Amino acid sequence: RHKFWETQPVGQFRDVADGSLPDGAIEPPTPLSEVRADPYPLPAAFEWFTCDLDDDALLADLYALLAHNYVEDDENMFRFNYSPAFLRWALRPPSFFRAWHIGVRAKESKKLVAFISGIPARIRARDDVVRMAEINFLCVHKKLRSKRLAPVLIREVTRRVHQENIWQAAYTAGVVLPTPITTCRYWHRSLNPKKLIDVGFSRLGPRMTMSRTVRLYKLPDAPLTPGFRQMELRDVAAVTRLLRSYLARYVVAPDFDELDVEHWLLPQEDVVDSYLVESPETHEITDFCSFYTLPSSVLNNATYSTLKAAYSYYNVAVKTPLQQLMNDALIVAKQKNYDVFNALDVMENEGFLKELKFGPGDGQLHYYLYNYRIRNGIKPSELGLVLL
Ligand code: MYA
Ligand code: JJ1
Structure with missing residues (x-):
């Protein structure tokens, strides 16, 4: 075969x-x-x-x-x-x-x-x-x-x-090969529902009007968590500590050092965005979230040629509830004009997807290792690795 x-x-x-x-x-x-x-x-x-x-x-x-x-x-x-x-x-x-x-x-x-x-x-x-x-x-x-x-x-x-x-x-691949260590689902959070419906990315739900849909997905104008700000070079050591201790709980995860964190997580416009929570009192870095920018070409649409999509990357919630942290990520993505925010059901993501109005997509992502066996595979929630 x-x-x-x-x-x-x-x-x-x-x-x-x-x-x-x-x-x-x-x-x-x-x-x-x-x-x-x-x-x-x-x-x-x-x-x-x-x-x-x-x-x-x-x-x-x-x-x-x-x-x-x-x-x-x-x-x-x-x-x-x-x-x-x-x-x-x-x-x-x-x-x-x-x-x-x-x-x-x-x-x-x-x-x-x-x-x-x-x-x-x-x-x-x-x-x-x-x-x-x-x-x-x-x-x-x-x-x-x-x-x-x-x-x-x-x-x-x-x-x-x-x-x-x-x-x-x-x-990773969208196709099934011998043999996935786990199979993840894509979830999608509409930020610009009208455009998503116009290009056929999503559909108007049953008994929904366009104006009810727009209202359903509305977000505040600015992040809500006090101390939420963009990550900077001076934060690399603190973010590395947060991320290393967080990823330690997963069965499969990258082993990031400070050089990796500087490369993979320091913000670069329209490539990768990272935010953290700096405690207003202690100035401690307590939480972190990030997403990368991967637009899709819209094939065969008279009005639009691209969709601007953010993909959830690495997130660490220690003091701020993960759901609140990700809500702030949605808010900044909306402010930056993304049409949709995507996430896989990896790590702890199941814990915020439904509550923050993500819906399941029709795509799956299979994860593979070459020349490395993991007996019986793992669950998406045991996976701490996001590939681009
Ligand atoms: S996943 C993204 C893959 N790219 C795309 O889907 C883009 C659009 N599609 C294409 O460009 C082509 O359809 C591709 C296949 C190039 C995908 N991963 O040449 P063929 C097997 C692995 O006649 P084509 C990504 O980038 C297929 O089962 N194998 O087919 C990660 C069949 O083998 P078998 C794949 O359609 C890639 C054979 O290829 C994939 O003209 C990881 C048919 O070849 C796939 N996505 O070209 C690669 N699709 O008969 C593995 C098909 O056995 C890395 N096939 O079923 C492994 C680790 C290597 C390093 C190890 C270091 C130690
Ligand atoms: O983006 C994807 N699906 C979208 C569009 C579907 C268009 C018709 N096929 C989707 N939209 C529904 C969104 C809706 C929003 C409101 C709430 C309910 C949901 O489902 C899918 C992922 O779901 N993407 C793909 O299929 C792209 C390929 C995925 C495999 C990637 C392989 C990667 C290779 C890696 O190296």
């Missing part, structure tokens, strides 16, 4: 019932000298091309490949539209490897026709902190689909990850 995935060190559907297999690596590392030295062969018309994201022209090509060929919803009404600045942020964390930004070009026209990327991360599974690659932005041009190019891209990124003596990876 899965001609490629059956050959890979991932949980196989046939092993799901076998409780005797231990947690941890599925196969041991091989000596670096045994890692294949040259790239996997591509069909003759194509060549490998290591992408330099400092190069604005390359970045524009990558942006265009993804904007036209990346992930769509099941009815092909919307397509993710990651911005160039977002792609630079997502692909250049501390200690990134340029060789893991892998393009495929047509030899003749030099046109970029496929891409896959990895970035290094430390991910903890139970009490085991593992160096992994996070694999993302796998994309094959629409005209080259179903020709088995994806397995070549995956083998090639695997080879380049192995060359760095890294043997595990984490990735």
Whole structure:
């Protein structure tokens, strides 16, 4: 059934019932000298091309490949539209490897026709902190689909990850592959309900009028929690402490240090937003929330071409109730003109989704580990990892 995935060190559907297999690596590392030295062969018309994201022209090509060929919803009404600045942020964390930004070009026209990327991360599974690659932005041009190019891209990124003596990876996908560690649902909170209905993202509920709907989703003009403010560089140490102690309670979560927090959580306009609560009395940083910006192209609509979406990222509520903290996140997202605020049912999110008027979406997100078994998988609420 899965001609490629059956050959890979991932949980196989046939092993799901076998409780005797231990947690941890599925196969041991091989000596670096045994890692294949040259790239996997591509069909003759194509060549490998290591992408330099400092190069604005390359970045524009990558942006265009993804904007036209990346992930769509099941009815092909919307397509993710990651911005160039977002792609630079997502692909250049501390200690990134340029060789893991892998393009495929047509030899003749030099046109970029496929891409896959990895970035290094430390991910903890139970009490085991593992160096992994996070694999993302796998994309094959629409005209080259179903020709088995994806397995070549995956083998090639695997080879380049192995060359760095890294043997595990984490990735997410909307499709079911062998075998998810957990399956999450997307939830959506309307901020601009009229536009969402006009573009077909949501529907007018039964017995609802447009004006009742607009009133239902109305939010205050400014955040309500005293001391709620944007995160700044000077907050990195405090936020790192908060986040590390919070993520420790999850079965699978990133192991962030201060450099990671500075990269992943310091606000960057239209890329990532982070807010915290600084106690007005003690000036202690007690709570933290964040979201990233990922617009979607609206396909086939006469009035609108994009939806501005915020995606819940990492949130830590210690003193402020999580629901109140996330309500403030919704308020600032509304002020910044986002049309919708999205969240997965990971971490403690179940605890605020319904109360804050999120509704379940039609999309799921499956989480995977490569060459790492977690017996029986985990629940979304045991997952402390958000990939972009
Ligand atoms: S998920 C986002 C993926 N991108 C999109 O959905 C964008 C739109 N779609 C496309 O561009 C193409 O349809 C893609 C497939 C490129 C997805 N993850 O070439 P094919 C398997 C893994 O004929 P195409 C993300 O970025 C499929 O089951 N495998 O198909 C994370 C079949 O194998 P098998 C996938 O449609 C990516 C084979 O590919 C996916 O032309 C993580 C068919 O190949 C998918 N999303 O191209 C990658 N979709 O026969 C894995 C299909 O066995 C990383 N397939 O069923 C693994 C870790 C690597 C590093 C390890 C380090 C140690
Ligand atoms: O955005 C998604 N679904 C939307 C739009 C559906 C359009 C028709 N298919 C949705 N809208 C309902 C919102 C409504 C608001 C008021 C309250 C009730 C709900 O459900 C979905 C997620 O739900 N998105 C996708 O399908 C995009 C792909 C998701 C898989 C991502 C793979 C990522 C790859 C990672 O590396």
